[in-house]
Amino acid sequence: MSITVKNIYKRFSNFNALNDVSLEFPTGKLVALLGPSGCGKTTLLRIIAGLEQADRGEIWLEGVNASKLHVRERQIGFMFQHYALFQHMNVFDNIAFGLRMKPRHQRSSESVIVKRVNELLELVQLANLAQRYPAQLSGGQRQRIALARALAINPRVLLLDEPFGALDAQVRKDLRRWLRQLHDELHITSIFVTHDQEEALEVADQIVLMHKGQVEQMGSPLEVFTQPATPFAYNFLGTVNRFEGTWQQGHLHSAGDGVHLPHQTLPAGIAEGDSVIAFARPHEVRVVPSCEQLAPHGIKAKIARILAFGPTARIELVRTHEHSSQPEYYEANIPTHEIQQLQLYEGQAVKVQPTRLQVFAA
């Protein structure tokens, strides 16, 4: 079951929620719509579901234009952020709801419904809670029931709005793993919305990174993390060090400091002398004591704090240069034993040397 989104625009009274979004969701995959709040990800999900209508653009399900189809007829399973379980019905009746609401000639007999609901309860491993009411369940249990209810109607696609948003940190981790396993069992094309990059990276097959109503990047978690396509993508996914300056003769010149990278490839479109923004992950940064023979180049900084727990140490640094109006902070992850080797200590003057830089035009 593939989902195709074609040139979707959606405007709310005074802001553009979605601005020309086109996407292809592959069959059987679990895709994360990732982005900060207000980026339009939930709006897109609701438009795919038919709970919202786009101003322009089309939604195609399985090669059929579904834009004009009512939610009721789209046969999608939608899980709401706060689950929207019917408070006055017990778990069993909640799951059976979709089956019982069908027009009489399509409706299964009650015994078939009971069988199906019990299967679903088994699937979500909550068979013993069939007679409970939503108010008597924990957050994680509610989520599973909401999922079972959505699955009851044999949905063609499963849409999940912030599925872990309402849960505690610990429950969250367990349910992430569980959801991933469930998807591997069922292989229903699924899309879930999240603002948590870790969640997206961990659970999804594909990530769609959204920003200000547009798609910034789509790719596998590895692609999105290691090859961010835009400065926004770099900033949003994981911790990152950011350097501003100009590009001259294969060097980044930043306020008196120079960074030299021997094997740096320049992206197309950047010419000699252009202003650029460059990014390096904490593990792509070296920290060396600030003496000339060890560190002929690099960004001058001071060690603010060393957090040496476990095999990898985290070093927090503050840039030191004369004409800085705002302090700039960096973070470096280095093997803990190197701290001893280099004799690093808090308050020390050092140089920050990126080992790899992703360069974008400013």
Place this chain on the structure above:
Amino acid sequence: MATAKTFRVLPGFGLTLGYTLVYLSLIVLIPLAAVFIKATSLSFADFWQTVTDPQVVSSYRVTFLTSLAAAAINVIFGLLLAWSLVRYEFWGKRVVDALIDLPFALPTAVAGITLSALYAKNGWIGSLLAPLGIKVAFTPLGILVALTFIGLPFVVRTIQPVLQELSLEFEEAATTLGANRWQASRYVVLPALLPAIITGFTLAFARAVGEYGSVVFIAGNIPMVSEITPLLIITRLEQFDVAGATAIAVVMLVVSFILLLVINVLQHWASSQGSRLKEGKAA
């Protein structure tokens, strides 16, 4: 009123809005319009003469003054009652809490005859006041008693939920900063309750201005002394002076509309104020 064609997932918007508007028009808007249209059949001079007739003006005075006084009494005792119900444990609290709404539930005519029996000079209370030379029944004081009865729940039920939801942290903070109990109540709690107090006052006042049933029995209805404006409308009608009744009704309606507007603004204020002071939001 309805809008450009927009997409709605849930059905029934057109049906329910249409029904609402038709029913509202039939029961409320058209009959109300009738009052204003009827009033235009009077010349302005006649209209003015009717509504400024000394007897009518005197009824405005009686109505407004007694309503204001009743609302003021209700603010004082309503605040004490709300405070008691929220802040103290005492025997019979649940019953007191439930009976606060009695004036909402008790038909006004019943309240009227009962109060006038109690405050008549041979009644339980009237007989105690008579030796002191205080006459309540058949004087403006009687009107005041009836209007106080009617208005009490408005004040209590506006203040009580706000006090209930007011975060304890404000008073705790005031105390850690060295305020004594009186200072914390006066400078922290009271300002937080003020929107509710003013709203409750206005609701009680608005209700009192239009009140009829509970008042007529105890007021004595002496022209220029204890005659309220709603009664004058009925008197005019009974004299087949429909135009006169309508003119006075227009004045009352205009006052009602102004009060409704004021109440709307106040409630908006109170709710925006209140939501910032609630439990768990004391950031």
Place this chain on the structure above:
Amino acid sequence: MSAADTIKVYHSAERYEKNPATREPRWVKYTILSMALGFFGLFLLLPLFAVFTEALRKGFSVYVAAITHPDTLSAIRLTLLASFIALPLNIVFGVAAAWCISKFNFRGKQLLITLIDLPFSVSPVVAGLMYVLVFGIHGWFGSWLADHGIKVIFAVPSIILATTFVTFPFVARELIPLMEAQGTDAEEAAISLGATGWQTFWHVTLPNIKWGLLYGAILCNARAMGEFGAVSVVSGHLRGQTTTLPLHVEILYNEYQFAAAFAVASLLALLALVTLALKLYAERHLS
């Protein structure tokens, strides 16, 4: 005053009395309590007792005679009739209005809410007058109605109309804040699971609002049965024909049949007590 506003979370006042920041000296507590409860006793409790005392003053047989008098029975019938018509009308309206206001966005919504509240701020006497101006002999439809031999004013229809007007907002104003607070998630979930509009309303919305609906209906009914001013204007006070219970109380009182008047009044006071009890019951379920 909607149920949503007045629902009390019964956390005990102990949390204030035990907390050093809000604990008050005993004399303060007892001064405030005695003033508050004194006022309560004088203005609410005493009148309630007085109704029943006055009703039984001349003995139980007079009481029974007053209540079983044909005029009283006919007043009971008319009161029930007016309420049984006004109540369903206003319930259907309340649900419809709350549905369109709470589940959808449209321009003029705030104005609509204000207009729905309008009958609360109109004096009952003016409400009665309105219908006289529309249906009275000299009113808009007066001569047409007279030609067709239909009596509205000083007859049962106008009593029903006036009752409907004064009880108009009760159900709607309970349901609007309740349904707004509930949002549209549950309904959207039902629709996404394939339910039709009616199925969604019956199986999802109605169970969620039933206690609010009951609460509004109870208040609506109490007011409908107890309304005096508006009904008084349009009734014509024809004994045994166009008198509701409150009007019958007035007639008896004005004829100096005090015991009888209070006997009938005690029925209405009982109704008020039942109303308060039911209201409390509905509130429990709402919270």
